[in-house]
Amino acid sequence: MVRRARVFVFGLLLCLSWVPAEAQLRSLSILHTNDLHAHLLPDARQQGGFAQIAAVLRRETAGCNSCLILNAGDLVQGTPVSTLYQGVPIYEIANLLGFDASVLGNHEFDYGWRKIPEYIRLARFPIIAANVADERGRLLAKQAYVILPVNGIRVAVIGALTADLPNLTTANLLGPWRARPVVDAVRRSAREASQKADLIVVLGHLNPIEEDALLREAPEVAVVVSGHVHAGLESPKNSDGRVAVRLRAYGEEIGRLDLEVDLEKKAVVKSSWKRIPVNAATTPPAEDVARAVELWESKVRKIVDVPIGTAKRGFTREELVPVIEQAMAEEMGTDLAFIQVGGIRDSLPPGTILARHVWNIIPFDNKMVAGTFQGRELPPAVTAGRSLDPNREYTLAVSDFVASAQRAELGVTGLKFSRRTNRLQRDLLIDWIKKKKVLE
Ligand SMILES: [Zn+2]
Structure with missing residues (x-):
C-alpha cells in the first residue's frame, strides 16, 4: 500500500515536471526611465513632467501581473528644486512613481557622496550598484542586485555605474568611492544571483562602450536597461536575442520592453521595445504627484x-x-x-x-x-x-x-x-x- 502510494506520487511528480515546452514561456514587461534629472515639470514643448510620467506608468501597468518599473540613474540635478534642496525632494517624489529598483547615476554624487545614504534611506525602492565600492570593497549602495519575483519569474536586477565616474565628478564629491570595471563586476554578481534567479537584467548607468561590452562579453546577461547618454536609442541594441535599451533624457519618453522568457533556458526568446512619448498636452497628470511637485515648486517659484x-x-x-x-x-x-x-x-x-x-x-x-x-x-x-x-x-x-x-x-x-x-x-x-x- 505504502509502496503503491509512493509510485503514484512519483508518477504525479513526473507528470507535473514533464510539461510541454511552451508552458515554460512566461511574459515579462519592463517599463523604464533614465536621466530624469529632476525635471519635475513638463518642458516648454510640454514634454515630460513627473506627474505625467506617473500617469503613463500607471496606465501601462494597470492590471499587469508581469510588469516591472526600473530607473536607470541620474534622478537628480537639473532644476532649481534639486539644486536648492540637494536632490532630496526628487527622491521623495520619485517614491510615487512605483519604481521596483533604481541604479546610482554619476549625478547622484553632485551634492557630495554623503547625500547618497540619505537618498537610500528616503527611497521606498531599492537603489543598487554592484561596482561602486571603496578600497576595501565595501559597496556604497549596500546592494549589488535585487531579485524581483514577477509572473513566476525570478528576475535578478544588477546595478552598474560607468567606470568613467572619476572623470565625471570631482574628487571631493566622490570621496573614497570608485566605479570598478562594469563587465567584471556584473559577471561576479550574475554568478552569485544565477542560483536564485531565472533571468539576469542589468540596470546600468553606462557609456555605450560598456553597454556593448556587456552584450558581447557577459552572455548570462539577458537584458541591459541603460541610461547616461541623453540621446537615447532609436531601436534596441541586439546580440543573439539579448537586448540593450536606453531613452532620451528628462522624461520625454518612457520605455516598454515586452519579453517572452524561457524559464528552462533562462533566456529571452522574444522581445519588442517601444518608446512611449510623455506629453502634457495629451496626458492628464497623476493628481497626487502633481500635488507633491507643486509643493516643492511653490517653494522655489519666488526665486526662479x-x-x-x-x-x-x-x-x-x-x-x-x-x-x-x-x-x-x-x-x-x-x-x-x-x-x-x-x-x-x-x-x-x-x-x-x-x-x-x-x-x-x-x-x-x-x-x-x-x-x-x-x-x-x-x-x-x-x-x-x-x-x-x-x-x-x-x-x-x-x-x-x-x-x-x-x-x-x-x-x-x-x-x-x-x-x-x-x-x-x-x-x-x-x-x-x-x-x-x-x-x-
Ligand atoms: Zn544624465
Missing part, C-alpha cells in the same frame, strides 16, 4: 520664476556655448572663456527669459575661476576657432569644475587657475543677461 530678459529666438545647447563664453569673459574681465557643451544642460526657448531657464541651463553650483597662460599652453579645446599668438599671455575664465577636471574637460593637466572666486557661474550668467536685456 522672475523675468531677467528676452530671447529673440531659441538657442540650442550648442548655440549657447559662445553666448555663455562671452558672458563669462565679459563678467570676469578675461580675454577668453571656456565651457563644454556637456556643462550646458538645457536649451533656451524664445521669449521671456526667466532665471529658471538659467538654472536649468546651469544647475550646478560651480564657481568661477581664472588664470593667465601663454598662448602655447592653451589646449585645442580652448584655442579652436580662435587665432592666438603662442607667445602672448592670455587670461582664461572657466568654472572650478572644469579647472579640477581639466584632463577630461580640456584634455590637459597642470593649468593653474590662480584667481578663485565665490561667484557662481549661474549667477554670473543671470547678471549678464539682466544687463544685456536682449539675446539676439
Whole structure:
C-alpha cells in the first residue's frame, strides 16, 4: 500500500515536471526611465513632467501581473528644486512613481557622496550598484542586485555605474568611492544571483562602450536597461536575442520592453521595445504627484520664476556655448572663456527669459575661476576657432569644475587657475543677461 502510494506520487511528480515546452514561456514587461534629472515639470514643448510620467506608468501597468518599473540613474540635478534642496525632494517624489529598483547615476554624487545614504534611506525602492565600492570593497549602495519575483519569474536586477565616474565628478564629491570595471563586476554578481534567479537584467548607468561590452562579453546577461547618454536609442541594441535599451533624457519618453522568457533556458526568446512619448498636452497628470511637485515648486517659484530678459529666438545647447563664453569673459574681465557643451544642460526657448531657464541651463553650483597662460599652453579645446599668438599671455575664465577636471574637460593637466572666486557661474550668467536685456 505504502509502496503503491509512493509510485503514484512519483508518477504525479513526473507528470507535473514533464510539461510541454511552451508552458515554460512566461511574459515579462519592463517599463523604464533614465536621466530624469529632476525635471519635475513638463518642458516648454510640454514634454515630460513627473506627474505625467506617473500617469503613463500607471496606465501601462494597470492590471499587469508581469510588469516591472526600473530607473536607470541620474534622478537628480537639473532644476532649481534639486539644486536648492540637494536632490532630496526628487527622491521623495520619485517614491510615487512605483519604481521596483533604481541604479546610482554619476549625478547622484553632485551634492557630495554623503547625500547618497540619505537618498537610500528616503527611497521606498531599492537603489543598487554592484561596482561602486571603496578600497576595501565595501559597496556604497549596500546592494549589488535585487531579485524581483514577477509572473513566476525570478528576475535578478544588477546595478552598474560607468567606470568613467572619476572623470565625471570631482574628487571631493566622490570621496573614497570608485566605479570598478562594469563587465567584471556584473559577471561576479550574475554568478552569485544565477542560483536564485531565472533571468539576469542589468540596470546600468553606462557609456555605450560598456553597454556593448556587456552584450558581447557577459552572455548570462539577458537584458541591459541603460541610461547616461541623453540621446537615447532609436531601436534596441541586439546580440543573439539579448537586448540593450536606453531613452532620451528628462522624461520625454518612457520605455516598454515586452519579453517572452524561457524559464528552462533562462533566456529571452522574444522581445519588442517601444518608446512611449510623455506629453502634457495629451496626458492628464497623476493628481497626487502633481500635488507633491507643486509643493516643492511653490517653494522655489519666488526665486526662479522672475523675468531677467528676452530671447529673440531659441538657442540650442550648442548655440549657447559662445553666448555663455562671452558672458563669462565679459563678467570676469578675461580675454577668453571656456565651457563644454556637456556643462550646458538645457536649451533656451524664445521669449521671456526667466532665471529658471538659467538654472536649468546651469544647475550646478560651480564657481568661477581664472588664470593667465601663454598662448602655447592653451589646449585645442580652448584655442579652436580662435587665432592666438603662442607667445602672448592670455587670461582664461572657466568654472572650478572644469579647472579640477581639466584632463577630461580640456584634455590637459597642470593649468593653474590662480584667481578663485565665490561667484557662481549661474549667477554670473543671470547678471549678464539682466544687463544685456536682449539675446539676439
Ligand atoms: Zn544624465
